[in-house]
Amino acid sequence: xNTMSTPPPFDPELTAALDMFxxxxxxxxxxxxxxxxxxxxxxxxxxxxxxxxxxxxxVIADHTAPGPEGAPxxxxxxARPAAAAGxxxxxxxxxxxxxxxxxxxxxxxxxxxxxLELGVAIxxxxxxxxxxxxxxxxxxxxxxxxxxxxxxxxxxxxDPARVIVGGAxxxxxxxxxxxxxxxxxxGPAILGQLLVCxxxxxxxxxxSSHQMAGLGIWDRTANETGWTALLGPARGTADVSPYAAPxxxxxxxxxxxxxxxxxxxxxxxxxxxxxxxxxxxxxGRAELHVWPGGFHGFDGLAPQAALSQxxxxxxxxxxxRLLGG
Amino acid sequence: xxxLAGRLSALDPDAGAALQVIAYFDRLVEARAxxxxxxxxxxxxxxxxxxxxxxxxxVRVRVLADGSRGGTATDRWQEVDPGWPVGAAxxxxxxxxLEMPGPAGPVHAVVLERAAVAARDxxxxxxxxAPSRDDPALVELVLDGTAPEQARLRAARSLxxxxxxxxxxxxxxxxxxxxxxxxxxxxxxxxxRRTGVGPAVPVRxxxxxxxxxxxxxxxxxxxxxxxxxxxxxxxxxxxxxxxLAAAVPAGADPVPDVxxxxxxxxxxxxxxxxxxxxxxxxxxxxAAAQLPVHHSTLQDRLAHAEHLLGWTVRDPEGRLRLQLAxxxxxxxxxx
Numbered sequence: 001x002n003t004m005s006t007p008p009p010f011d012p013e014l015t016a017a018l019d020m021f022x023x024x025x026x027x028x029x030x031x032x033x034x035x036x037x038x039x040x041x042x043x044x045x046x047x048x049x050x051x052x053x054x055x056x057x058x059v060i061a062d063h064t065a066p067g068p069e070g071a072p073x074x075x076x077x078x079a080r081p082a083a084a085a086g087x088x089x090x091x092x093x094x095x096x097x098x099x100x101x102x103x104x105x106x107x108x109x110x111x112x113x114x115x116l117e118l119g120v121a122i123x124x125x126x127x128x129x130x131x132x133x134x135x136x137x138x139x140x141x142x143x144x145x146x147x148x149x150x151x152x153x154x155x156x157x158x159d160p161a162r163v164i165v166g167g168a169x170x171x172x173x174x175x176x177x178x179x180x181x182x183x184x185x186x187g188p189a190i191l192g193q194l195l196v197c198x199x200x201x202x203x204x205x206x207x208s209s210h211q212m213a214g215l216g217i218w219d220r221t222a223n224e225t226g227w228t229a230l231l232g233p234a235r236g237t238a239d240v241s242p243y244a245a246p247x248x249x250x251x252x253x254x255x256x257x258x259x260x261x262x263x264x265x266x267x268x269x270x271x272x273x274x275x276x277x278x279x280x281x282x283x284g285r286a287e288l289h290v291w292p293g294g295f296h297g298f299d300g301l302a303p304q305a306a307l308s309q310x311x312x313x314x315x316x317x318x319x320x321r322l323l324g325g
Numbered sequence: 326x327x328x329l330a331g332r333l334s335a336l337d338p339d340a341g342a343a344l345q346v347i348a349y350f351d352r353l354v355e356a357r358a359x360x361x362x363x364x365x366x367x368x369x370x371x372x373x374x375x376x377x378x379x380x381x382x383x384v385r386v387r388v389l390a391d392g393s394r395g396g397t398a399t400d401r402w403q404e405v406d407p408g409w410p411v412g413a414a415x416x417x418x419x420x421x422x423l424e425m426p427g428p429a430g431p432v433h434a435v436v437l438e439r440a441a442v443a444a445r446d447x448x449x450x451x452x453x454x455a456p457s458r459d460d461p462a463l464v465e466l467v468l469d470g471t472a473p474e475q476a477r478l479r480a481a482r483s484l485x486x487x488x489x490x491x492x493x494x495x496x497x498x499x500x501x502x503x504x505x506x507x508x509x510x511x512x513x514x515x516x517x518r519r520t521g522v523g524p525a526v527p528v529r530x531x532x533x534x535x536x537x538x539x540x541x542x543x544x545x546x547x548x549x550x551x552x553x554x555x556x557x558x559x560x561x562x563x564x565x566x567x568x569l570a571a572a573v574p575a576g577a578d579p580v581p582d583v584x585x586x587x588x589x590x591x592x593x594x595x596x597x598x599x600x601x602x603x604x605x606x607x608x609x610x611x612a613a614a615q616l617p618v619h620h621s622t623l624q625d626r627l628a629h630a631e632h633l634l635g636w637t638v639r640d641p642e643g644r645l646r647l648q649l650a651x652x653x654x655x656x657x658x659x660x
Contacts, residue, residue: 009356010356011356012352012353012356012357012358012359012362013353013358013362013365013366015352015356016349016350016352016353016356016358016362016366017349019348019349019352020345020348020349303392304365304369304391304392305362305365305392306361306362306365306392308392309392309393
């Protein structure tokens with residue numbers, strides 16, 4: 001493998017935004033940085049319930065659900081357009097954060113846009129984080145939350161036949177894993193999976209992972225830290241479950257319609273493209289967007305950039321098609 | 326960016342914010358971002374709509390505070406409010422407005438200034454140098470082969486040219502000169518004046534393009550009945566005519582065919598335009614349509630012309646002889 005290849009350039013607008021905030025977000029993250037980064041995030045102002053509710057346009061509530069067998073309860077944040085009546089579709093959302101960071105409120109401001117635009121409910125699950133809670137704790141928490149959502153759909157005002165599972169980054173990987181679990185365990189019906197720059201492959205050895213070393217957001221060092229937190233010494237060995245790293249799945253048939261997007265200038269590019277290709281090969285439906293010059297999570301860091309606007313629009317259009325069909 | 330925009334309004338005089346603004350636009354320029362990205366940067370960082378207008382180049386870009394494109398069907402262009410802060414880069418024709426009540430605070434002033442400079446550079450790079458930047462002394466220096474190369478390149482840079490690119494020297498009747506980027510349409514330069522366009526060359530070699538632009542200018546016509554022909558002549562398309570032009574210096578004696586042409590021209594006001602049409606039209610019918618005269622009228626005129634010239638202009642040899650006579654007449658006319 002050519003480890004010295006020239007990385008694709010970042011999009012001009014994105015690179016300017018990355019420079020502006022890059023100092024606060026190191027490309028490489030090692031295990032000894034986890035605690036400091038958690039504290040830094042905790043000290044940042046978070047949107048209040050009132051802000052998330054958008055002047056009452058959304059009804060926000062926390063729900064407690066039983067965790068996996070023998071594990072603690074989990075909390076789910078449910079947001080529902082106040083104007084919506086009856087059973088509406090839902091996006092079951094799994095937040096990102098490299099398996100080590102984040103909570104159920106992460107990403108909620110953008111999801112609020114989707115909820116109002118599409119008239120859907122958002123159910124955002126808070127799962128236990130690695131390294132304190134290695135695999136399978138995170139994915140089983142997410143799966144338990146999905147089962148609870150399906151079982152309580154009537155009380156939540158959700159149409160159980162129209163639940164989309166989605167997530168970004170580590171949450172995208174967990175979403176893909178939850179969808180595989182649902183398929184293999186005969187679990188809840190899933191209308192589609194929305195995988196935003198998903199973290200899928202613990203082997204961390206694709207050309208893009210080498211190409212982007214030390215660059216942009218979430219390089220291969222950070223990726224190794226995240227996967228090692230989740231899997232310990234098993235990371236990269238033959239002993240990794242597809243429910244931990246969905247790229248390990250050998251059969252991607254029988255999945256619901258899949259949306260995958262990723263930047264051309266990020267670690268996950270090749271594993272995400274490969275996942276879409278394998279869905280097609282196994283006879284499935286997938287829509288793949290590779291945004292040129294995008295770094296990991298570019299639309300969150302530079303939401304105004306032209307590329308970010310287009311990426312968000314593409315997700316919205318896919319969701320509209322899925323929900324309209 | 327959302328966060329920074331928030332900081333800008335909260336901490337206006339903050340030097341750190343100003344430095345970040347400068348770094349942001351520097352990075353856009355370095356990465357060769359387009360105009361819209363620059364206007365979007367101004368809008369988002371300033372937290373209000375921003376618009377860029379360059380009337381000379383017919384450029385209008387408007388971006389809203391959330392980064393979305395303005396100027397769409399649902400977002401009509403409002404009149405510019407004289408109270409809005411406005412910026413313009415030195416030597417640039419474009420103006421950039423922040424659509425907010427003025428005057429601009431210190432950081433907003435930095436946004437305006439940096440965005441205007443960045444926009445000017447993009448406009449110069451992508452739309453060609455603005456006419457207002459044709460300093461005759463600088464153009465003269467760039468075209469002067471006796472000046473040191475360094476001085477010529479410095480002058481080219483001052484004119485806003487990419488010194489690593491290619492350009493053409495352009496000569497106008499009356500002695501004016503201009504330099505245009507190689508990838509712009511040379512024929513688009515100032516219609517109405519006789520224009521000769523030199524070959525595209527590296528900027529450092531422009532002194533070699535200049536004499537060829539002058540040579541092409543000699544073959545450009547006024548485009549009138551007394552001097553029919555193209556007003557703009559590009560050297561590249563001359564082929565062997567360039568050798569002909571070089572062989573006919575100013576003051577040389579005209580060959581007898583040129584005298585015959587002048588003799589014919591003095592007989593009728595329609596003569597030269599008719600002969601030019603015959604020489605270059607693909608058929609008699611096309612020539613008649615172009616003039617325009619009836620086909621039979623044209624036949625009558627040609628019989629008269631051939632009688633005065635002393636050769637037929639209705640076969641290929643005669644047409645070539647006529648083309649050469651017309652070309653030579655132009656060379657004598659424009660020494």
